[in-house]
Amino acid sequence: MTDGTGRSGPRVLVLADDLTGANATAVRFARRGMRTLVTGGPPRTCVSAPDVLVLDLASRHLPAAQAARRVVAGASVFPDAPLVTKRVDSTLRGNPGAETAALLHVLDARPGPPVRALVVPAHPEAGRTTEGGVHHVHGVPFADSEVARDPFCPVTSSCVVEAFDVIDRPIAHVPLDVVRGDSAGLARALCDPGARVLVCDAVTEADVETLALAAAAAALGGELRWLPVDPGPFGAALVGASGAVPAGPPVLGVAGSLSRLSREQVSETQRRLGARWLDVGDAPDPVRVAADLVALARTGAALTGIRTRVPDRIDPVRAARLPVLLGEVVKRALAAAPFAGVYATGGDIAGAVCTALGADGLAVETEVQPLVVAGRLVGGPHDGLPFAAKGGLVGDTNAAVACALHLRMSFTVQAASPTAVTAREIDDGRR
Numbered sequence: 001m002t003d004g005t006g007r008s009g010p011r012v013l014v015l016a017d018d019l020t021g022a023n024a025t026a027v028r029f030a031r032r033g034m035r036t037l038v039t040g041g042p043p044r045t046c047v048s049a050p051d052v053l054v055l056d057l058a059s060r061h062l063p064a065a066q067a068a069r070r071v072v073a074g075a076s077v078f079p080d081a082p083l084v085t086k087r088v089d090s091t092l093r094g095n096p097g098a099e100t101a102a103l104l105h106v107l108d109a110r111p112g113p114p115v116r117a118l119v120v121p122a123h124p125e126a127g128r129t130t131e132g133g134v135h136h137v138h139g140v141p142f143a144d145s146e147v148a149r150d151p152f153c154p155v156t157s158s159c160v161v162e163a164f165d166v167i168d169r170p171i172a173h174v175p176l177d178v179v180r181g182d183s184a185g186l187a188r189a190l191c192d193p194g195a196r197v198l199v200c201d202a203v204t205e206a207d208v209e210t211l212a213l214a215a216a217a218a219a220l221g222g223e224l225r226w227l228p229v230d231p232g233p234f235g236a237a238l239v240g241a242s243g244a245v246p247a248g249p250p251v252l253g254v255a256g257s258l259s260r261l262s263r264e265q266v267s268e269t270q271r272r273l274g275a276r277w278l279d280v281g282d283a284p285d286p287v288r289v290a291a292d293l294v295a296l297a298r299t300g301a302a303l304t305g306i307r308t309r310v311p312d313r314i315d316p317v318r319a320a321r322l323p324v325l326l327g328e329v330v331k332r333a334l335a336a337a338p339f340a341g342v343y344a345t346g347g348d349i350a351g352a353v354c355t356a357l358g359a360d361g362l363a364v365e366t367e368v369q370p371l372v373v374a375g376r377l378v379g380g381p382h383d384g385l386p387f388a389a390k391g392g393l394v395g396d397t398n399a400a401v402a403c404a405l406h407l408r409m410s411f412t413v414q415a416a417s418p419t420a421v422t423a424r425e426i427d428d429g430r431r
Helices: 019-031 064-075 096-108 183-190 205-219 233-241 260-273 286-297 316-336 347-356 399-415
Strands: 012-016 036-039 052-056 083-087 115-119 128-131 134-137 171-174 197-200 225-230 251-255 276-280 303-308 341-345 361-369 372-378 386-390 420-423
Touching: 012 019, 012 064, 012 233, 019 036, 019 052, 019 083, 019 233, 064 096, 083 096, 083 233, 096 115, 096 225, 171 183, 183 205, 205 225, 205 233, 205 399, 225 233, 251 260, 251 316, 251 347, 251 399, 260 276, 260 303, 260 341, 260 399, 276 286, 286 303, 286 316, 303 316, 316 347, 341 347, 341 399, 347 386, 361 386, 361 399, 372 399, 386 399
Parallel strands: 012 052, 012 083, 036 052, 036 420, 083 225, 115 197, 115 225, 171 197, 251 303, 251 341, 276 303, 341 386
Antiparallel strands: 128 134, 361 372, 372 386
């Protein structure tokens, strides 16, 4: 790929509306191991092309027509970039509608299948969420937040669709219950032939990752192209889900809790992630089960694991022995195949797994949900391995899905050697 002058081009071209947003977006790609360059113009001194080029167009405070022209110029820098994304402000200030409309016209004129804009304005890490088509800042509709009083870009509505109603294409809304529903229903919503712009709800990082996985799957047939419109998280997730970044090995799950909630959480991983689980009784053979688990891990599922299926009345001796046996299964599986991390539900199970792996403890990094913690093992042969643990009675139905997605991201960050470079090269003549 070149820019027409013989220079090698990036795999992803991100068009941002200001420098702060450009840098924040670059970090999301760099986390996934992609060499990422932020610049105000075509890089003139790079020895080799970055994987991701983030152009700061400084268009947020411009009149809509001028901002649109700047987007068109930015898109022409590397016209052969396989993926172009529109970075918009996480509170939708500026000209998101006009800039997206201009970019859609540019991409429509290029060879290839029809282009659809996938608008995912959520940035959960920053407290930006979308539900019911309404965008929130730390739980407050953003028209009612401090952001609304921005002297340069005042906000008058919290409705995301209204921010894009200048686009001359049908706009559809994908609600949160569809995002969190079965994969077939989400696929139908994303592939709706009557919509060219889709505004998607998302409240958590898991919602964003789920949308990315579904969008990547929908594009596999080659019958449509996506224009991601977001503040960074979704675009980077879509690139990862599309295979531009190696997906990595699966998460290893261990579900030892007998609670109904834990069973529902496991079922949710099957429904949303295509997870594959082995059922074991109260006296599993670690050698055989580990071998079966390793074979299952090679099927390409995002999560493979073992779950207990034991009678309501279990012998106390066997009950005490079960966590030890499951820990031995995990130890043997990790010795035989790579895994992105370990998710353990049931306090006794999590403790037994840590012991079996020779860990001194868990360096806790975050709380995926209340009382659902994640971090990395400390000490032993698996030092640094991403690990998430929860009790059998904590977390909502999506807890296991959220843990699996978090562990896969943690593994990607650990395995990668990201390079994010800021090179502010403003071409005053162009502007």
